[in-house]
Amino acid sequence: MKKSFKCLLGLxxxxxxxxxxxxxxxLQTSNKETVQDKLLxxxxxxxxxxxxxIQSKNKNLLIDAGPRSSSKDLxxxxxxxxxxxxxxxxxxxxxxxxxxxxxxxxNTFEIGEFYAPKKTHTTKTYENMVKALQNKKLKIIxxxxxxxxxxxxxxxxxxxxxxxxxxxxxxxxxxTVLKVTCGDNSFLFTGDAExxxxxxxxxxxxxxxxxxxxxxxxxxxxxxxxxxxxKVNPSIAVASLGxxxxxxxxxxxxxxxxxNRKITFYRTDELxxxxxxxxxxxxxxx
Numbered sequence: 001m002k003k004s005f006k007c008l009l010g011l012x013x014x015x016x017x018x019x020x021x022x023x024x025x026x027l028q029t030s031n032k033e034t035v036q037d038k039l040l041x042x043x044x045x046x047x048x049x050x051x052x053x054i055q056s057k058n059k060n061l062l063i064d065a066g067p068r069s070s071s072k073d074l075x076x077x078x079x080x081x082x083x084x085x086x087x088x089x090x091x092x093x094x095x096x097x098x099x100x101x102x103x104x105x106x107n108t109f110e111i112g113e114f115y116a117p118k119k120t121h122t123t124k125t126y127e128n129m130v131k132a133l134q135n136k137k138l139k140i141i142x143x144x145x146x147x148x149x150x151x152x153x154x155x156x157x158x159x160x161x162x163x164x165x166x167x168x169x170x171x172x173x174x175x176t177v178l179k180v181t182c183g184d185n186s187f188l189f190t191g192d193a194e195x196x197x198x199x200x201x202x203x204x205x206x207x208x209x210x211x212x213x214x215x216x217x218x219x220x221x222x223x224x225x226x227x228x229x230x231k232v233n234p235s236i237a238v239a240s241l242g243x244x245x246x247x248x249x250x251x252x253x254x255x256x257x258x259x260n261r262k263i264t265f266y267r268t269d270e271l272x273x274x275x276x277x278x279x280x281x282x283x284x285x286x
Contacts, residue, residue: 039156039182040286043214043266043274044077046070048242048249049097052189052214053078054180056152059087063178063189068100068125075101075108077273087112088150088158090143091129092176092191094121099129106132117163117174118142143176145204156182161208162193164200172217173197179210183280188232190216190223198228211283212236212276219250219267224257236264236276236283243269 042053046066051074054061060083066074086109091099094116106114106129114133120126133140141147143160150158162177175191188210194217201208208231216223219239237258241249250267258265266274266285275286 038277038279039152039180039185041180041187041212041276041278042077042081043238043240043268043276044074045268045273046074046101046240048218048245048247049100050092050191050214050218050240051101052240053081053083054152054158054187055081056154056156056182058153059151060085061088061090061150061152061158061180062086062105063090063176064092064098064191065101065105067097071101071104075104078105078109083109085110085112087152089114090176090178091116092189093117093171093174094119094123094126094129095171095192096123096125098191100125103128103132106136106138111136111138113141114138115141115143115147115176117144117176118166119171119174121171145201145206150178152180154182156180161206162197162201164197164204168196170194170196172222175216177201179208182278185278185280185283186210186212187276187278188213188234190214192217192223194220194222195225195228198223198225202227202231208232210234212238215239215250215254217249218245218247219254220247221251221253224254226257229257229261234263236266238266238268238274238276240268245269 040055044051047070049066050064051066052063145164147160158178158180163174172192172194173196175193178189180187213232213234218241239250277284
């Protein structure tokens with residue numbers, strides 16, 4: 001009897017294990033489906049520069065392409081994330097640390113629409129970008145605060161907030177500023193926009209409130225004014241910059257602002273590529 005009982009018990013345990021094991025893949029599949037429904041924002045580590053990949057369920061948006069020195073790493077990262085087409089590409093402004101890898105991106109991937117401020121530059125980097133666009137018969141759609149919003153699907157919208165004016169003394173202030181809204185969550189991308197641009201955005205009474213801000217100009221003290229941060233009121237800030245860079249980014253003044261405001265501060269020079277996801281309610285660091 002004891003032997004029969006042990007056999008029966010063993011059989012029950014074995015069947016329980018089998019059924020539990022069969023359920024595991026379904027749980028994993030369910031998790032994958034949930035992940036696919038989220039908005040993913042990749043703050044890609046390109047050293048001293050900016051490149052951000054934004055993925056909704058059906059569309060891909062790339063903001064900037066980092067410096068030329070990181071071009072191969074950027075291309076590999078995009079391919080690793082199964083990017084074949086970029087529905088939208090934005091060159092925030094024509095500085096090398098933002099468009100250095102842009103020609104390679106244009107040459108490598110299918111591009112839907114290409115956006116940039118109405119500001120040319122005389123550098124070889126800018127010329128290469130324009131030639132790559134011409135070769136693919138792509139036109140530059142000029143950006144300003146009145147540019148038509150981007151439709152990323154599933155009611156995820158990208159609104160252009162800047163530049164406000166058509167002429168600036170400082171190239172950084174031509175930066176395209178974009179706010180992406182996903183349900184109750186929002187992300188602000190500022191390029192290298194400095195305090196003058198921030199002030200103009202506020203004077204226009206543009207809604208800049210956002211959960212996450214990509215700090216302007218790599219966390220420099222020339223951006224992220226107190227007035228601007230008050231209106232954005234983010235819970236998370238991200239700075240894209242190179243380790244031990246020659247500019248001292250992020251500046252102590254900006255770091256102190258993050259600490260004093262209790263803003264969670266992520267830096268690519270410390271963490272490498274940073275990926276945030278949103279389900280429209282909650283933002284999670286991957």
